[in-house]
Amino acid sequence: DQQVKQNSPSLSVQEGRISILNCDYTNSMFDYFLWYKKYPAEGPTFLISISSIKDKNEDGRFTVFLNKSAKHLSLHIVPSQPGDSAVYFCAAKTNSGYALNFGKGTSLLVTP
Amino acid sequence: NAGVMQNPRHLVRRRGQEARLRCSPMKGHSHVYWYRQLPEEGLKFMVYLQKENIIDESGMPKERFSAEFPKEGPSILRIQQVVRGDSAAYFCASSPSGQGVYQPQHFGDGTRLSIL
Numbered sequence: 001d002q003q004v005k006q007n008s009p010s011l012s013v014q015e016g017r018i019s020i021l022n023c024d025y026t027n028s029m030f031d032y033f034l035w036y037k038k039y040p041a042e043g044p045t046f047l048i049s050i051s052s053i054k055d056k057n058e059d060g061r062f063t064v065f066l067n068k069s070a071k072h073l074s075l076h077i078v079p080s081q082p083g084d085s086a087v088y089f090c091a092a093k094t095n096s097g098y099a100l101n102f103g104k105g106t107s108l109l110v111t112p
Numbered sequence: 113n114a115g116v117m118q119n120p121r122h123l124v125r126r127r128g129q130e131a132r133l134r135c136s137p138m139k140g141h142s143h144v145y146w147y148r149q150l151p152e153e154g155l156k157f158m159v160y161l162q163k164e165n166i167i168d169e170s171g172m173p174k175e176r177f178s179a180e181f182p183k184e185g186p187s188i189l190r191i192q193q194v195v196r197g198d199s200a201a202y203f204c205a206s207s208p209s210g211q212g213v214y215q216p217q218h219f220g221d222g223t224r225l226s227i228l
Binding site for chain 2: 004006034045046098099104
């Protein structure tokens with residue numbers, strides 16, 4: 001069963017605008033959430049994370065928002081740059097677990 | 113290169129052969145994780161190991177798949193008698209040991225396994 005869902009397979013944004021990538025989860029035991037970025041033929045690269053005790057975490061152009069009641073998180077990238085074009089994976093883990101549960105990814109294209 | 117090293121990057125096997133995938137964790141990391149990615153899918157957890165110990169293998173298929181992380185040398189994911197459905201990208205990740213603040217897993221570039 002897919003416990004982490006990224007319902008948008010793709011997203012296209014103009015350079016300089018905001019990119020918003022969404023992620024929903026079903027397991028209420030998840031307490032840590034991560035975003036990874038992946039280029040073709042490479043491994044996922046860690047981008048930003050958030051603990052369930054927070055509702056926002058910011059790192060430069062990247063901000064992750066967590067809405068626990070809605071079991072929803074989002075990644076905001078502003079301003080978007082062509083180099084941000086990649087597949088973005090949302091992942092989650094439980095407090096007692098080691099495994100990361102991944103969504104299927106959203107392919108972001110930032111056009112000049 | 114201080115990152116997670118996986119080899120080979122590409123591996124082609126015929127049905128029934130064995131596949132061995134190797135992973136050297138980042139320097140200072142003693143926890144290793146293996147994930148599999150099928151086409152158009154996200155990564156699926158397979159197994160979590162520490163040196164000489166399998167901690168969690170809940171994602172490993174019950175047959176033909178095994179993993180080890182010996183005291184010396186890389187972690188090995190071994191697939192015996194491969195079938196077409198084993199074709200996938202296999203990613204290794206590592207993280208530091210210890211308690212306290214959670215440390216994200218860092219991934220290698222994967223091994224792309226193709227079964228003929």
